[in-house]
Amino acid sequence: MTTRRPALVLASLLTLALTASACTNGEKEPTGGPSGTPSPTIAAEPDNLSFGVFGTEAEMVAWDSVLRDFNDGNRSTRANLVEWTSQKAGRDALASGDPEQVPDVFLLSRTDLRLAMDEELTRPVSELLDERGVDFGDKFSRDAVESFSLDGDLQCMAYSISPTVMFINEKFVDFDAMTERGLDVSSRWDRWRMPQFAEAARFGTRPVRGVSGVHIDATVEGLAPFILSAGGSLFDDDKQPTSLNFSSGETREALEEALPVLRDASITLPEDKLAKRSALEWFKRGKVSMIAGQRALVPELRREKNLQFNVMPMPYLGSAATVGDVHGLCISAETEHPGQAADLIAHLVGDKATVEVTKAGAIVPANLTVAASDDFLQKGQMPARSRVFNSAIRGIEFPPLVASWDELEKAVRPFVRQLLLDPGEIDLEAITEKIDEASRTVLSPETLEPSESPDDQE
Template sequence: MRVTRGLLACVAVASVLATAACTDDSPDDPTPPTPSPSSTAPPDKLVFGVVGPRDVQRAFRATVDAWNLDPDSTDVTIESWPTQAAMRADIEGGAAVPDIFMSSRSDLSWLLENGYTQPVDELLDERGVEFGDTYSRDALQALSTDDHLQCMPYGVTPKVIYYNKRLVNFDRMRNRGLDAPDEEATSWSFDQFTAAAEFASRPARGSKGVHIAPTIDGLSPFILSGGGTVFDEADPPTSLAFSSDSSKDALERTLELLRNPQVTLDESQLDQAAALRWFLRGKLGMIAGDRSLTPILRQKNNLDFDVMPMPKLDGAATVGDVTALCMSAQTASPAIAADFIVHEVSSDWVGLVASTGYLQPANVEVALADDFLQPGRRPEHATFFNSSVRSMVEPPLIDTMPELEETVAPSLEQMVYGVGVLDLDAITTQIDDESKPVLDPESAADAPSPSESPSE
């Protein structure tokens, strides 16, 4: 006899509440997952690798408990990691790849190059998963290569602007004749964003208006919104494209605000505390972030915050990632693993994980439901997370983004924090040149050094 779905849901919710009530705040110690058996017989168990903070891990444990209540199901055990980087490090260190595991699109190239996964589209299609009706086409395309869906979309992370409502008060701005979005606005201009940053900067109270990280990820929404391009090619890129005319134009408009020390956190302030800490203290008007920032901000009871989409220079644009459930190429039973993925991506269980506040679901049905929108809780305008998905641009599938960010970091910081007159042509050309050995090492190795004269 199969256990009813309603009973499973009750047990799952009870499990989350009971676990959350525990007083032990220490993170779970991950144990290396057990390799799948090589025989074709049904496995004794499957391993599910999950990533995230404790509340997210507890919710996933509840979904697994619900699955395991069914006596006809193969038992699933959980291995957990606090971050994607931690899971990847363990796998690179020799730990077995879990049968089903969470991953981000940013690691998809690494997964494919190492043969860690197998496509899931045919297995899930056989099980009636409604891709077209429940998931955005962009999320599906982001996880597709070689005409196959490599992993199943689970979450999305469009970047938005979080703002402190006491420092950025649109009603007061409008009453003073300042340019501010009205109550019905679903977007705002860069000029309105600038006005909000200036309004929130109050030297007497020691507050600043805005912080945007001087990184590729931090500046990309503004470059894209202004009609520029971040990379020279989509697949695969050989260089950053900060020095292109369209990108320079977008950067020039953006840097007029970001280089203003009267409204932005300077390096000395960031040495004292990270931008998030300034925001939590109520001393920073605006900061960029995705949905995972929400539960952290909610911990400050006296912090009244809301969200707006990324501001428009010309068109709507933001950046983000897609998280997914992937299937190991070595799992002993792809069929059972696919059954489990279907269980995990059902609206009930995605809703349970979304209710922790960290996850923005790729499942459109759940994204529009109260489990995610959480009416009555901050932020009031959670719908802007959903609308931002439509303008989200994912970076190319490259496995060197951390190295690329590290390589160009000094030049980007110089561009944003440098004093004096900015030579934008020179600094953007320098940034693009620095990116080439990372993105296209073969061509960079063949290029003559600056001291060499080209041969006649």
């Protein structure tokens, strides 16, 4: 579902041009209409650009404001806001096959870049932005920019990058109180080891009050930071994967290190509670002390009056590692105005425009100047350690582009849930082999035997 919101533009300009008079018998006579009055010259109509975005209502207000600024400075171009109600709504519009539903410029999650490339929806932006002096080499997060580099070119301009971090309810996970009790607490704000994470989860568990210490989603994405930090890998190939890589020796060893904490029923959110509400809802209600998430959660959590929250990086099991997402600004392959579209992107990634959207609190800007400023850090507001988002970017690892991450998660869900939720002992070797086999139904179905199907593997 989309909503169009025209941004303000300069009033149409009407100019009267006095035309040079022709000479007749040495005298100048006025030219124009029959009465001799000058002919009015009307300024050309501006080119219309559509700009598709999704986000919070506060972000939509900010996007509208920065488009007004762009329009005020451009007599030849009018940019109009197309509001997608969600990332999925935007993806559906792009995948519709209707060129009219693809805006001239649009916000795209990296997870949808494969779709955009397969459907040939975008045109590279490198040369166009270079011509406009956009310094995407040093001015912007290199990780974010490189994540949109494909087929030897920059497909979209990185706008925001948000690593997965650990959100903490400080009412229950109080590091000062833990230190006073002699518990193992990290002395650093940007790193804590797995045993310290486990200690915090135990400290944050309050059985009498129905408070669990931690929840990690039973998904590939949920397990990924722990696997990567401990030296494992998610896929059998970083570029063209044919399956997940859970059954490899390195990944099994990583799981053996992480699962004793992540499977501990005495500190983790029970499955019966998850059947009633999401982990996020339980976190907001003060019934789970730690959950993993990205910056987009911050505005929603700030609205909870009784919630005192902060952030820490994902636990360290061998090296700093996490996952996350990047959003980029793309130019439609079908736009009739690629130059003006590039002008718009150059405006949007500038400091002033980026600050406007960043103040809404839901993004980590790829613009390094803004990311280091108080407009992002927002001192005096939760979380107090917003700089964790910036430091965590150094450990972010992006998976290879797949046709549908949702379909991949769906295919392996029963077996990943076994890893985290099955009571008692589990056969790690058998379950990880099933995960990899199930992943092939999405990543390389052509390699399966004719009789094989997802149902056969459950």
